[in-house]
Amino acid sequence: MYASLKSFKPWLPSRKNARRLTAALCISSAIASLLIFSTGAHFPSGLLILNLAALASVWLQHRNAGTSIQFQPQELADRLLQVQENERHRLSRELHDDIGQLLTAAKLQAQWLQRRLPDDLQSHFETLDHTLDETLAKVRDVSAILNPRQLTSLGLEASLRAHLLKTLENTSVLWSLECHQRLTGIPEEMALTAFRVTQEAITNMLRHAQARNLLVRIKRLPEGLSLHIADDGLGFSPVRNPGEAGQRGMAGMAERVEQAGGTLTVTSGPGKGTQIEALLPWAPRALERASKNKAP
Numbered sequence: 539m540y541a542s543l544k545s546f547k548p549w550l551p552s553r554k555n556a557r558r559l560t561a562a563l564c565i566s567s568a569i570a571s572l573l574i575f576s577t578g579a580h581f582p583s584g585l586l587i588l589n590l591a592a593l594a595s596v597w598l599q600h601r602n603a604g605t606s607i608q609f610q611p612q613e614l615a616d617r618l619l620q621v622q623e624n625e626r627h628r629l630s631r632e633l634h635d636d637i638g639q640l641l642t643a644a645k646l647q648a649q650w651l652q653r654r655l656p657d658d659l660q661s662h663f664e665t666l667d668h669t670l671d672e673t674l675a676k677v678r679d680v681s682a683i684l685n686p687r688q689l690t691s692l693g694l695e696a697s698l699r700a701h702l703l704k705t706l707e708n709t710s711v712l713w714s715l716e717c718h719q720r721l722t723g724i725p726e727e728m729a730l731t732a733f734r735v736t737q738e739a740i741t742n743m744l745r746h747a748q749a750r751n752l753l754v755r756i757k758r759l760p761e762g763l764s765l766h767i768a769d770d771g772l773g774f775s776p777v778r779n780p781g782e783a784g785q786r787g788m789a790g791m792a793e794r795v796e797q798a799g800g801t802l803t804v805t806s807g808p809g810k811g812t813q814i815e816a817l818l819p820w821a822p823r824a825l826e827r828a829s830k831n832k833a834p
Contacts, residue, residue, distance in 0.1 A: 564593040641674045694721050694729040698736055698754065705740055706752070713752040721756065724763065728818050731798045732756070732765050735791045739767045739814055742787045747771025747812065762800065762819035770811040776804045791816075 568590060648670060652663045689697045695717045702713050721729075736754060743749050749771030757764040774785075781789035788804065791814070795802040798818050806812040 564596050568593050638674065638677050641670060641677060645670045645674070689729050689733060690726070694724060694732060695756065697729075697733060698756075701733070701737065702740070702752075702754070705744070709744065711743075711749060711752055714754070716753070716755040717757075719756075719758045721758065721763075725821055728763055728798060728821075731794050731800075731818055732763060732816070734794055735765060735802075735814070735816055736767060738787050738791050739812075743769050743771055743812070746774070749811070759817075762817050765814075765816040765818070767814040768811065773806045773808050773810045773812055775808065776806055 645667070648663065648666055652660070652667075655663055692700070695715070699715050702715060706713055740752070743752060747769055749769035751770045753766070753768045755764075755766040757766075776788070777783040777785065779789075780786075780792060792802050795816050795818065800816060800818040803815040804812070805815075
């Protein structure tokens with residue numbers, strides 16, 4: 539049964555073909571009506587007007603449907619990114635408020651218990667207390683990664699610097715963040731995109747690159763915000779469609795930059811490190827504000 543349905547499916551008309559067929563039928567009906575009317579045969583003029591009105595209505599629907607379908611993928615992608623960010627914020631709040639409070643309460647209970655433990659069990663308590671401290675710190679770190687609240691209060695440069703300090707704290711990577719201009723006046727969406735792209739690039743570097751040096755450079759350009767990320771790691775072979783190749787991190791970066799209307803260029807090769815160039819264009823309403831905040 540399933541095989542027969544699959545063989546029948548290609549014969550089903552698509553929405554586009556259905557609209558074309560409807561338009562063709564209406565055109566044929568109108569032409570036939572005009573021919574009958576021109577030969578002098580008895581033909582109600584009201585029926586002719588009705589056919590012409592139906593043809594005009596179908597033509598308008600066809601044009602409007604083509605326009606709406608053209609913008610549907612962009613709107614869907616924007617909605618998916620918005621839902622993703624909202625979900626990250628929700629998880630961040632749950633980690634910080636619920637799990638963080640539970641771990642804090644457990645630590646207080648452990649300290650109460652410490653005062654009542656015999657001396658031979660104090661070493662076990664110290665291990666438990668250290669584990670609770672590490673777990674609480676990890677929860678706060680994950681919460682900050684999911685929802686970088688400091689972007690609003692500290693700005694993009696300070697937020698990136700704090701993230702680099704925290705993420706690369708216990709690694710041997712030597713990193714540098716270059717920003718010789720003021721980044722005030724940057725729209726929140728643009729700052730979040732730049733932060734997420736840098737965040738993903740650092741994660742990929744730590745997982746796969748085995749790099750020793752990392753450079754992050756941010757520039758305010760007349761055409762937009764430029765982001766440059768380079769490392770001297772193992773490198774890889776970039777592909778045109780990273781999602782199909784299983785490069786989910788690169789696919790996520792490309793989607794974010796694309797949704798911001800920007801461009802992403804990845805240059806890499808085995809043993810040649812990786813360079814990521816992203817250009818995020820100014821929004822029309824932010825262009826004037828950004829130009830006013832340029833450094834002299």
